Amino acid sequence: MHALRTPDERFEDLPGHPWEPRYVEIDAGDGSGDRLRAHYVEDGPADAAETVLLLHGEPSWSFLYRKVIPPLVAAGHRCVAPDLIGFGRSDKPAEQEDYSYERHVAWLSAIVFDALDLRDITLVCQDWGGLLGLRLVAQEPDRFRRVLAANTFLPTGDRDPGEAFRAWRDFSQTVDELPVGRILQGGTHTELPAEVVAAYDAPFPDEGHKAGARRFPVLVPATPDDPASDANRRAWEVLRRFERPFLCAFSDQDPVTRGADAVFRREVPGAAGQPHRTLAGGGHFLQEDVPDELAEAVLDLIAGS
Numbered sequence: 001m002h003a004l005r006t007p008d009e010r011f012e013d014l015p016g017h018p019w020e021p022r023y024v025e026i027d028a029g030d031g032s033g034d035r036l037r038a039h040y041v042e043d044g045p046a047d048a049a050e051t052v053l054l055l056h057g058e059p060s061w062s063f064l065y066r067k068v069i070p071p072l073v074a075a076g077h078r079c080v081a082p083d084l085i086g087f088g089r090s091d092k093p094a095e096q097e098d099y100s101y102e103r104h105v106a107w108l109s110a111i112v113f114d115a116l117d118l119r120d121i122t123l124v125c126q127d128w129g130g131l132l133g134l135r136l137v138a139q140e141p142d143r144f145r146r147v148l149a150a151n152t153f154l155p156t157g158d159r160d161p162g163e164a165f166r167a168w169r170d171f172s173q174t175v176d177e178l179p180v181g182r183i184l185q186g187g188t189h190t191e192l193p194a195e196v197v198a199a200y201d202a203p204f205p206d207e208g209h210k211a212g213a214r215r216f217p218v219l220v221p222a223t224p225d226d227p228a229s230d231a232n233r234r235a236w237e238v239l240r241r242f243e244r245p246f247l248c249a250f251s252d253q254d255p256v257t258r259g260a261d262a263v264f265r266r267e268v269p270g271a272a273g274q275p276h277r278t279l280a281g282g283g284h285f286l287q288e289d290v291p292d293e294l295a296e297a298v299l300d301l302i303a304g305s
Helices: 069-074 101-115 128-139 163-174 180-186 194-201 207-219 229-239 260-267 291-303
Strands: 022-027 035-043 051-055 078-082 121-126 144-150 246-251 277-279
Touching (some): 022 101, 035 101, 051 128, 069 078, 069 291, 101 128, 101 229, 121 128, 128 144, 128 229, 180 194, 246 260, 277 291
Parallel strands (some): 051 121, 121 144, 246 277
């Protein structure tokens, strides 16, 4: 598998991002024996009682959590925020065909379970962070103490994904140049400084590095016979037995995932009786709009369970 690696100088002087890069190597998963380098941010005591796993989505990277991590660390928790393969400082397979939903699950599992061996996890997942992270919960539920789902869902293709998603998917496949920084701004109600927009563009020096970002929208199961539909249905079977705390903290201004929190509340036993909340003023990328409120929701979830 041919993979690209974003030059380090693209990540110099990131605003509000003091962390030194950390890496693990994982199998490429194509039978070639090739290895991919995956990046992650880590902060807080290595022996902390609580480990918070923060998973980003499309087309962002772990930079998205730079305002959420400090209050969690200040409370004594360990935070780990990986970059999905194809994003951030992680390696980027060069062909769109290199990416599939199942391969993404396998890559993330290799990072979180095999390389980092995380346990007693509090999962915080947004966008594709949930489409992948909730698959990990279903795969090894005993590794997870609790889950906070924010602006995400786990689709099987059995429900209409909605007009907002279809518009985004069509745009992502037809635009000549995928404007990553502008996409982040478009999904955020806060006016992002130019250097923050540039930080979201940093992983992608050219269109060749965007194969993963281009591919993600068409990997979302939108029909019942999608290649990932059956695996997600099986994951739902596990989630419908998941009794550990499951909190929804969705924002009030995200047209893409609106209503998905109601499904989690209804279907996941661990969601019963939780203080679910709607974060006012947040767009799709609520980590930019309401980071303090999101961190508070995480802290309350941990403290309450």
